[in-house]
Amino acid sequence: MNASFDVIVVGGGVTGAAVGYGLAKKGVRTCIVDAVPTFSRASRANMGLIWCQSKALGCPPFVRWGFASSRAYGALAAELKEASGIDTGYAATGGIIPCLGEEELAQRALFIDKLRAETEDGVYPASMLSRAELEKKLPKVPFGPEVSGGTWSEMDGYVDPLHLIFAFRKAFTRAGGTLLAGERVSAVTPSGGGYRLDCGERVLECGKLVLASGLGTRKLALQLGADIPVFPNKSQVLLLERIPADVLPIPLLGIARTFGGTVMIGAAHDQAGMDRDLHPETLAANADWAARVWPELARKRILRFWTGLRVWPKDAYPIYDRIPGHENAFVFVMHSAVSLAAILERTLPDYVLGQPLPPDAALFTLSRFADGDGFKGSAASSPHATAPAKAEAAS
Ligand SMILES: Cc1cc2nc3c(=O)[nH]c(=O)nc-3n(C[C@H](O)[C@H](O)[C@H](O)COP(=O)(O)OP(=O)(O)OC[C@H]3O[C@@H](n4cnc5c(N)ncnc54)[C@H](O)[C@@H]3O)c2cc1C
Incomplete structure (x- = not known):
């Protein structure tokens, strides 16, 4: 036709x-x-x-663009439910980047200060959490001893x-x-x-x-x-067995509970062309980081793993x-x-x-x-880089 x-x-x-x-x-x-x-x-x-x-960092319009999308999500999810009958699983949970060690926490704080300094009104909707504050937000997650705290933003969330x-x-x-x-x-x-x-x-x-x-x-x-x-930017994801909704009601960057209750771990970034092979050492490194954040995850069953190629300008x-x-x-x-x-x-x-x-x-x-590489800096955020401005991303 x-x-x-x-x-x-x-x-x-x-x-x-x-x-x-x-x-x-x-x-x-x-x-x-x-x-x-x-x-x-x-x-x-x-x-x-x-x-x-x-x-x-270095591109305030993209920062505003992302926050504008976050603010529009609730209305979109409601509209889609009405128009399609499908629940997207959208949840305005906020989001947390956990930090391992004091150095990483200090780097994150510096990074958020820099982002705040780039705003027009000095207001950037993210803040630092001490370990005690982190534990208060997620009381059912027994964090590992290296976890020093994290960053929090109410603007993050989850959708299936x-x-x-x-x-x-x-x-x-x-x-x-x-x-x-x-x-x-x-x-x-x-x-x-x-x-x-x-x-x-x-x-x-x-x-x-x-x-x-x-x-x-x-x-x-x-x-x-x-x-x-x-270009392709390769990631590898691990899927762990289901956990109750109240255990991880807020996603951590790199560790999130899915709509169906399983736990996804994913953070890798490889510039590997169209290669979609699984590399166990990369999966193991991600799993190791996740287990340092939340040691209990090491005892969870792995259900699946896969590679995904990000669409990466x-x-x-x-x-x-x-x-x-x-x-x-x-x-x-x-x-x-x-x-x-x-x-x-x-x-x-x-x-x-x-x-x-x-x-x-x-x-x-x-x-x-026109002159080659485009903008400087990174449009992305990374869950476990000691230098948060690195051009890595989990999202
Ligand atoms: C592991 C992983 C984790 C991620 N996590 C997040 C996250 O947490 N949050 C977030 O915001 N983003 C995340 N991303 C990024 C996000 O998934 C992508 O930005 C998004 O999916 C890109 O969507 P797209 O529609 O532009 O491209 P695609 O999803 O690639 O869709 C393109 C479509 O075009 C079709 N197509 C291609 N060529 C043709 C053709 N010739 N004719 C017809 N159809 C064609 C393809 O089949 C495909 O269905 C993640 C990505 C990966 C890989």
């Missing part, structure tokens, strides 16, 4: 699903085409943290990533959108001011095109003459832009898309429809790569 749409979104991970839903609910005739993920599985492999704190995508997709189709799941776009060609997409036996046409195809974006954009600097900040030379083709790639989903859904559809990007997103265009 050939078909024509106002907008086609290639990619139905969290980014494409959020943008597609936002468009469909505005009455725009929208199609999402989403291939069965092979390598590009970030939206299915992640930890579901809505993580805002201790990120992006699979339920989030399903909710977006169902709400999208209920709003009149067309979802072509399990179909791969193989060719993109400009055609009469819009685009023609080859998709298996089908030919699809659209006035506007959105590439939200994660690590598949580069290949598609090259067909339109643009090299989008986005060259400087770790998002890319929201038109494809150079293409007024009607857009590219949206980023890590932390789960955290950002609420602000993506709220703002990027208007951008596709011709509005400017919101001020805090306006600098995340491709022009920053």
